Amino acid sequence: MFFDKLRAGAQSTVSKVILGLIILSFALAGVGSYVTQPKAEVAAVVNGEDISAQALENAYRNERARLESQLGPQFSALLSDPLYVEQLRRSVLEQLIEQRLVDQKVAELGLYASDNQVRDAIRALPEFQVDGQFSNERYQQLLSRSGISADQLRDNIRQDLSRQLLLTSLVDSSFALTAETDLLDKLSRQQRDAEWVRIPLSDFAAQVTLSEEQVKAYYDANLARFQRPEQVKINYLLLDTHSQAAEKVSDQAIEEEYQANLKSYQQPAERQVAHIMINKGKDGKAKIDAIAAKLAAGESFAELAKTESDDAFSGEQGGDLGWIEQDTLDPAFDQAAFALTAVGEVSPVVETNDGFHLISLLAQKDGQTKPFSEVRDAIATRLAKEQAASAFYEQEQRLAELAFEFPDSLDMAAQELGLKVISTDFFSAEDAPLLLKDPKVITHAFSAELREQGMNSEVIELGDNKAVVIHVVEQRPAAPLEFADVESQAREQATALKTAELAEQAAAELVSVWSKGEQGPWLSAHQLSITELSTITRESEQDPALISALFAMPAPKADAASVQQVTLNDGGLAVVKLNKVTTPTDSSELQTQIQAGQSAIQGQREYQSLILALKSSAKIKYGEVAASPDDF
Known part of the structure; x- marks a missing residue:
């Protein structure tokens, strides 16, 4: 998916690269649909155009991630309801259908964002900026790592901007009558x-x-x-590797880990390069050869980049692409760039998917390896966590086996694993002990299965290397409290x-x-x-x-x-x-603000009216996958 590619390409320094591409409109649709190849399955057909099952999947994942970030644990609880998940997927699909209808209307009206508008929008994206300024180096690296060409990005942004032209025309053409806003102004005061x-x-x-x-x-x-709510009394075993004494990581293990992964601690060689790019076409090769001849004749690389390069972003900087690491750009470009050894040296013509290039070396940095002393503590911390996780996994597997083999008691599991059986008093779902307030624990504790069969629960993971197994000892159904007690x-x-x-x-x-x-x-x-x-x-x-x-x-x-x-x-x-x-008889400066606000409200109404009109006249066919939420 486009979103995942860009996020992975940016590594740990950028987690939301593509969000800038959807700030204009329809964030819900995600950008996965930009580059994902459609499958045979379709979620819907809108006026003869398919919305693929994969596009729905991408948009659904994006919306889930957004809601999870916004709602946190509350959203996890909502996802346990199949009806909610189905409604969420349906809502996402409806948004995709609305977007497709708007795109079709944009095409029908011939709305088209100009090259300058596209260029300005790209330069304004925060993901491509460093210290508040557009960085061509950042731009090239992120595009390369994501596998997206500059042309694809421009097309995607142009589509968003063209769609925005339609939406803006609706809002800008909306108005509120002066008499209405004058009355609202006076009433507000x-x-x-x-x-x-x-x-x-x-x-x-x-x-x-x-x-x-x-x-x-x-x-x-x-x-x-x-009413006294339903209550249960349980026994449980808590598996918590953090409560156990952490095994110290030996110096030898740390040293061996360092030597075995030296590549992980190497700072790769870097090159600062500039390029002149000519788009592919019937005369593209001839143009780049002519520029190569001018360079050979002594003309300035930077000046030719400004006047001749089709990469306008780097051209403004004399072709400078900034610092690049090996294996981060197109293989042919990368190989040619790192074959240069002398500052000022220019490569032969290089052909990539984007076009033809001439590359000049501006500066270089040799690769370095971080010394052991600098990374020792980090390695020790990581190994300790890995040991704890490994110990937890082994104990968790054995706990699951013992809880299943001896289903009517926790004593055998406690004895073998050296754990203590903890008993609770009666509690309801609302006043459960803090450790047991996890929704998964509450669901098991009040399940009819555990109560009726008298069995141990499965292992319930609480996260952070913690897990519990519970056994319901006694249950009290909901009932009116005695009058004397209340x-x-x-x-x-x-x-x-x-x-x-x-x-x-x-x-x-x-x-x-x-x-x-x-x-x-x-x-x-x-x-x-x-x-x-x-x-x-x-x-x-x-x-x-x-x-x-x-x-x-x-x-x-x-x-x-x-x-x-x-x-x-x-x-x-x-x-x-x-x-x-x-009631005041004169108007105030608030009237202008009120009029703007009322016009915006009217614009939203007109947009909704447009969507309803497009839907009512459209031929929309829903696919089977539209109503079949998958379990992630």
Whole structure:
């Protein structure tokens, strides 16, 4: 896949090389479809054009990687649901279909990104930049290591840019009416004057006294609130190589490892070269021969690269490709470059897949081997990890065998491997011990198979050289808790419910009397006071629920007050009376921003409308692989 090739080519220094190629649009589709040869299987056929099963696979892998990076362990849990995986694959396929429809529309309209646009887009990709500047050396190395030619890359970028032209034309042609944005501008700056009264729940809680019979009645009516979840009690063995004394790696082993892998510690020879490239064609060979003759006549290599080379990127730098290592470029180019021995020497004409080249040596560095003292600690650390991993693997295999051979107990496995059987008390899936909170452990612990058959689980890997085998000792099904055990909890809930009912009654009474202008006596009787809210805006620092309700209330009229009960964000109650609404009559500088925002929203709507229209008129046939998620 294109993505994997570029990532591998960049080695450890670049992990997201190709992401720059998809920042323009449709990242979901991935770039695997750019270069992967289609197979016979198809995921869908869109207006006669195939979307290959491999293209779907590449896009699905890319989306999985993105979601895993974004959601972490939560995504791993989602993947255990076959229905979710199927829906994810279907969503990915729909995105690929939409992309193909847009590409077909782009071709129909004859939209085409210019050479300058393509060139600027490539130079702007961060994967090809060093210290914020485009590096031709980096550009050549990554393309070579990925197996992608410069022409392929340009075609891919041109396709993305051409597609973006269509999307941009939709957004740029969208607009919002001045009258609409003017109204939104004024509404956004609207101010409201109001009064409000908080209804303190504590005042009503003191009025609530419940008998045991009332609390029991609440318990009986709300048994679902007092459920004890399913619980299990288990024994388990923990295999953890990190808890065991690490075997020291001998000096002899470290030395032998160094000698056996000297090539791994060698800094390869490098050459700084420049080239002049001419694309292949009917007169390509003649052009490069003519340039070779000019060089032989004494003309400047750098000047000819600037004026004659078809590689515009390096041509601007006099053909300089920067430093290259052996075996990183096209074999023919690589061989010719490293055959040069004197600075200023120029190679004969070299033919590669990209074209014809003349190569000049600018500088060279000899290969070096890192001394043993410099890499000793790193080798020792790696060998220690390998030893620990090897010991863990052997013990894990034996643990699996013993747990299977003696399925009704963990004692034999513990005895042979020198492990301790650890017993837990009853726990639910929500309050499992920290070590056992792994989703895989929870799934096994509460599985009907282990419970009913009384068998040991398989070895469950926890990562980082840790694994467990569990044995369910006892299970308690979910059941209502006894009233005596939860009486205080039930009383608290029943009291809170009754308190809320009394507060709701009081709030309704206040709304009624305040609407009539008769709130004074009621407030005095309840020892409550009114708080003024003056020139409140949508951004005022008040309870968000209060602000939301206040700006949703109708403006007061001469014969109808605007009064409303509000539930605050902290769960409390309040009654609000809106007195005045002040809407600005002049426009502000915000109108321009609002208009831009509304235009963008409209552009998104029009894009979705385009997609729906293209789909409705398209002939789309789904292949069998579209509905068959594979297990990775």
